[in-house]
Amino acid sequence: MLQKGDRQNKSNATCIVIGGGISGLITATVLQRQGIEVTVLDKGRGIGGRLATRRIKYSESIVGVFDYGTQYFNVEQPEFQIWVDDWLQQGVIKKWCEGFGEADGKPRYCGVNGTRGIAKYLAQDLDVHVNTKVVKVSYDKHWLVETENKHYQADMLLMSVPVPQALELLDASLIVLPLEIRFSLESISYHRCITVLALLEKPSNIPAPGGITLEDDYLVWLADNYQKGISPHGYAVTLHATSSFSDDYWNSDDAEIAYKLLSAAADYLDSAVITYQIHRWRYSLPKTFYFEPCLALLELPLVFAGDGFVAPKIEGAVLSGMAAGKLISQRFGLKS
Structure with missing residues (x-):
């Protein structure tokens, strides 16, 4: 594992992380250490989600x-x-x-x-934007992520907010998920x-x-x-x-x-x-979970992660973030 602040060779790959809880911050850290350009967007006043x-x-x-x-x-x-x-x-x-x-x-x-x-420690070397609510996402060769006052673009999108919020955003953006994935995500409750x-x-x-x-x-x-x-x-x-x-x-x-x-x-x-x-x-500990540490779409460069995947609490969220970082790195053809 690379030390904090170290990077492998800079790549041209980019990723946007929606949600600045610990899963999103872990994934962003893993990707940045791989040389991937990462932007973290969080609607809260302070970073960390339930690390509050x-x-x-x-x-x-x-x-x-x-x-x-x-x-x-x-x-x-x-x-x-x-x-x-x-x-x-x-x-x-x-x-x-x-x-x-x-x-x-x-x-x-x-x-x-x-x-x-x-x-705060995880975020100190990352490109993090708080008070930044995402209102719409769209995909056409790249992701375009629209907030209330700015647009961001990236190759890959990670959604590490509570799953009902992720589905609400995708619905508002008119992005249709495959039915099996949709049903699996809808089964996650808090x-x-x-x-x-x-x-x-x-x-x-x-x-x-x-x-x-x-x-x-x-x-x-x-x-x-x-x-x-x-x-x-x-x-x-x-x-x-x-x-x-x-x-x-x-x-x-x-x-x-x-x-x-x-x-x-x-x-x-x-x-x-x-x-x-x-x-x-509104979204405290998950009641039900997805059976893998993260979920990736084959049709879109879109990944879901968080404590609603496999295990709750800090450790489960970290392991989910690590799994998402590994998967995204592999999608970009990088060794994690």
């Missing part, structure tokens, strides 16, 4: 830092370990713990300054998740190391970002609602959601809440 970290400033001395998407990850596959070792060496991530409640000896990793730091970012007056009562999975009608996860080490100047707690609660209260106002979830977590918070924010993840 937010600051809430309450006063000059109180600032909460929240991981409010992906909370941590572990390693099962040696291909992923290569990336993790690099992130550790570069000081991007750290070991948080070896389990919640009962230790099992398997490291759980988190970002040193939040999980978005992983995305849980929704409502998240509360709560800044507390005093330390929470969440047990060390600062994370707990709940079997509750309302809450599935609580995390203490202060104990986690990313929020030294604020007692910042992240609450993830269950998918059933999220479905039931998706359209409720923020105050009602906050009241119900904070009340359900009251024993673990054991503190007054001085401020909070609500975030709705």
Whole structure:
């Protein structure tokens, strides 16, 4: 594996990646190291998708830092370990713990300054455009990708956004997929998740190391970002609602959601809440998956990747991005 910033000989091949989550960033990194010119387009204000970290400033001395998407990850596959070792060496991530409640000896990793730091590290040498919503794509010898204020052109297109969003964009662009592929992609579905970012007056009562999975009608996860080490100047707690609660209260106002979830977590918070924010993840963890790490069309130079392929969470998304990078490199006649 080439070191970050290294490249093989420059090729004339070009690729556009729609979606700046970790799958898209991994693919873009793999391709750029092959000498392929890559452009990453993401509609969000910050790069990373569910590698999401937010600051809430309450006063000059109180600032909460929240991981409010992906909370941590572990390693099962040696291909992923290569990336993790690099992130550790570069000081991007750290070991948080070896389990919640009962230790099992398997490291759980988190970002040193939040999980978005992983995305920022991957993106630093890439051509990344945030706040860039793609509204239409078309293909005639090359892909033409239209955003709200600019056009981009490339030989290959990777869609690493949640699959329903990818299909919506293709439909709006009048691009018809083969029926078998269409049905396979439509079978990929996602849980929704409502998240509360709560800044507390005093330390929470969440047990060390600062994370707990709940079997509750309302809450599935609580995390203490202060104990986690990313929020030294604020007692910042992240609450993830269950998918059933999220479905039931998706359209409720923020105050009602906050009241119900904070009340359900009251024993673990054991503190007054001085401020909070609500975030709705329309596409949280996938419920169902495609059976391969990525999907490529034979008729068009178009590839799909993401955590809806084979396995969820960080490792699955990275392995999907790696597979897409290998496949695209091979399409361009390059050795990956």
